[in-house]
Amino acid sequence: MKLPLLPILLLVLLAGVPLLSPPDYFMHLLITALLTAVMGTGWAMMGRFGLVSFGHGAFLGASAYTMALLWNELGITPWLGIPVGVLVAVLLGVLLGYPCFRLRVVGHYFALVTLAAGEIVRILVTALREHTGGSLGMTPNQAPPGGGFLAMQFDKAGFWWVALGAWGLALLAWWLLDRSMTSKALAAIAEDEDAAASVGIQVTREKLKITVISVAFAALAGALMAQYRMYLNPESLSGLGISLQIVFSAIAGGMYAPFGPSIGAVITIGLEEALRFGFGTEFTGGAPLVYGVLLVLFMLFLPRGIAGLLERRPQARKPAAPAVQLAE
Amino acid sequence: MDLLDPFFLEALVNGILLGGVFALPALGLNLVFGVVDVVWLCYAELVMVGMYAAWFLYTQAGWPLWAAFAVCLPLVSLLGLLLHLLVVKPLLNQPPINQVLATGGVLFVLQGAATLAFRTDFRSLGVDMPPMEVGDVFVSGTKLAAFCAALLGAAVLWAFLKFTYVGVAIRAIARDREVMPLMGVDPQRIYLIASAVGGALAGLAACLLVVQLDVHPFVGLSFGPITFMICVMGGLGNMLGGFLAAFLMGLIISVGGFWGNTEYSYVIAFLFFILTIFARPRGLFAR
Numbered sequence: 001m002k003l004p005l006l007p008i009l010l011l012v013l014l015a016g017v018p019l020l021s022p023p024d025y026f027m028h029l030l031i032t033a034l035l036t037a038v039m040g041t042g043w044a045m046m047g048r049f050g051l052v053s054f055g056h057g058a059f060l061g062a063s064a065y066t067m068a069l070l071w072n073e074l075g076i077t078p079w080l081g082i083p084v085g086v087l088v089a090v091l092l093g094v095l096l097g098y099p100c101f102r103l104r105v106v107g108h109y110f111a112l113v114t115l116a117a118g119e120i121v122r123i124l125v126t127a128l129r130e131h132t133g134g135s136l137g138m139t140p141n142q143a144p145p146g147g148g149f150l151a152m153q154f155d156k157a158g159f160w161w162v163a164l165g166a167w168g169l170a171l172l173a174w175w176l177l178d179r180s181m182t183s184k185a186l187a188a189i190a191e192d193e194d195a196a197a198s199v200g201i202q203v204t205r206e207k208l209k210i211t212v213i214s215v216a217f218a219a220l221a222g223a224l225m226a227q228y229r230m231y232l233n234p235e236s237l238s239g240l241g242i243s244l245q246i247v248f249s250a251i252a253g254g255m256y257a258p259f260g261p262s263i264g265a266v267i268t269i270g271l272e273e274a275l276r277f278g279f280g281t282e283f284t285g286g287a288p289l290v291y292g293v294l295l296v297l298f299m300l301f302l303p304r305g306i307a308g309l310l311e312r313r314p315q316a317r318k319p320a321a322p323a324v325q326l327a328e
Numbered sequence: 329m330d331l332l333d334p335f336f337l338e339a340l341v342n343g344i345l346l347g348g349v350f351a352l353p354a355l356g357l358n359l360v361f362g363v364v365d366v367v368w369l370c371y372a373e374l375v376m377v378g379m380y381a382a383w384f385l386y387t388q389a390g391w392p393l394w395a396a397f398a399v400c401l402p403l404v405s406l407l408g409l410l411l412h413l414l415v416v417k418p419l420l421n422q423p424p425i426n427q428v429l430a431t432g433g434v435l436f437v438l439q440g441a442a443t444l445a446f447r448t449d450f451r452s453l454g455v456d457m458p459p460m461e462v463g464d465v466f467v468s469g470t471k472l473a474a475f476c477a478a479l480l481g482a483a484v485l486w487a488f489l490k491f492t493y494v495g496v497a498i499r500a501i502a503r504d505r506e507v508m509p510l511m512g513v514d515p516q517r518i519y520l521i522a523s524a525v526g527g528a529l530a531g532l533a534a535c536l537l538v539v540q541l542d543v544h545p546f547v548g549l550s551f552g553p554i555t556f557m558i559c560v561m562g563g564l565g566n567m568l569g570g571f572l573a574a575f576l577m578g579l580i581i582s583v584g585g586f587w588g589n590t591e592y593s594y595v596i597a598f599l600f601f602i603l604t605i606f607a608r609p610r611g612l613f614a615r
Contacts, residue, residue, distance in 0.1 A: 050425075052425050052428075096602070099606045100606075103606055103609055104609065105605055105606070105609050107424065108367055108424065108428070108560075108564060109560060109564075109605060109609060111425075111428065112556050112557065112560045112605075113601075113602055113605050115553055115556065116553065116557055116598045116601050116602055117598075117602065119553045119594075119598055120595055120598045120599065123591050123594050123595050123598075124595060126591060127589070127591035127592060127595070239549070240549055240552070240553060241546075241549065244432050244435070244436070247429065247432070248432075248433075248436075251429060285439070285440040285441060285442065285443025285444035285445075285545065286440065286444065287440065288436040288437070288439050288440035288443070289436070289437055289440025289441055289443075289444065290440070291433075291436060292433045292434060292435065292436025292437035292438075292439075292440055293433065293437055294433070295429065295430065295432065295433030295436065296415055296430050296433035296434060296437070298433075299419060299422075299426050299427075299429055299430035299433065300415075300418055300419065300430065303422065303426050
């Protein structure tokens, strides 16, 4: 398989950004957008095949809190903590996904089961306040002097490269998926589950595969985000609110194109900051207000997102292009 | 364990009262879903708007409580109508998930608007009724009144669906949306009516919740998810199922809180929901 040259060139170029010594604030936005992009890309891997999850926040929280608790309570470095956290999140995803897929919980029912899972993690994190700090949040302990690398506490440039690595991995996974039988099987399942099963596609197994990959990227991004911000709280790492924000950025950018969710992440973060800057802290409700309106407008007029505008395929062939086809 | 332990009985009574509060929004959501076939993800936020309206009119504008409630109901009903006309109707021919996500957008809009208008402070109505003592069990007067009002609302809804011409048409559309237009029922008109009634139920729920909970822009997230789960447990669109499931959830949360604490009882309720879906994917009371 020949890797496409253009995206690799892009990655190399992006890796050089810190060398231009841009202002800290600008780097902060870039890192946040990139990590949001990884979450959205992970979500869209499932979402574009009709597996709409309203609970991806649960996976961010599961890995971020696992990582932070391992570091704070046992002193285990995030280098180990993040893989363990991702593993915990993936286990959670399988625990939830397997019965869902096996018992054919699809459509609205699947969306609401995932929503319940997201809420469970949010409430558990809040309830275990002895360890997690509850809704006040928690901070990973500062590394001893000189131990920054081991504790994964870098400066902005360091985090930029880490985030870029995660983003590159997510895009690579997307690219490999697009060339695999799994994606073709999933497309068939999204069209008609019975028909797909009748030609020998193992529906449960294929759905589980994509769930594991999707959850792993969301979980990775969640842990990195927590580590970058050095702050964890249940609202921003689990529950319905953040789960819907991930969905929003993926949809706004367009979940069918590999770069779609990343475009969406840039829009979301850019919008949030622009509103914060333009209106100050008085306008705290402004960001959700505006992106709520945008989400409605996208659904009404541009259900395939920004990336949908760039698609070469003639739009006329599919009159009511779905943002997702619910497997029902 | 003594089942006649007054604290346990109190937990049981509170569970039933809590179920009554969950029942109204669950009925409204189920009505809209059963008729229009769209899940209003922002349903709890409609309730939140109603709560703010009642709070504002009562504490800020100095209206009497009954007048504030009397305005709150039609206001949220109107909001339901607008939601249908502006957001849901243009998306009726689109895949269900587009509709759900659009109403999710409305959720953000309402939360954002509430934050802008009232900040994130917790607002309380400051109305309380004295508790009543029945045997050894104390029952909060406010909760009991809210429960009775909820039952009354449900009964009115039932009578409306059962005995009026429009009610019968609504039930018929929910049963078969292809045949009913052939019988001379205009589905668009029925959708409008169902959305208005769904909104009115949210308005009534708002009146009953505002006396028990503090209002803040994110209050919807505290009872919204559980409402969806109740509807799914009862079977989406199945009004009676949702009504019964509301009491089941109320009991689980209240009795769970009696043995452990309230937070874990919510975890138990959500787990129970997930297991129910695995056992009966179309709802507990699916035929």
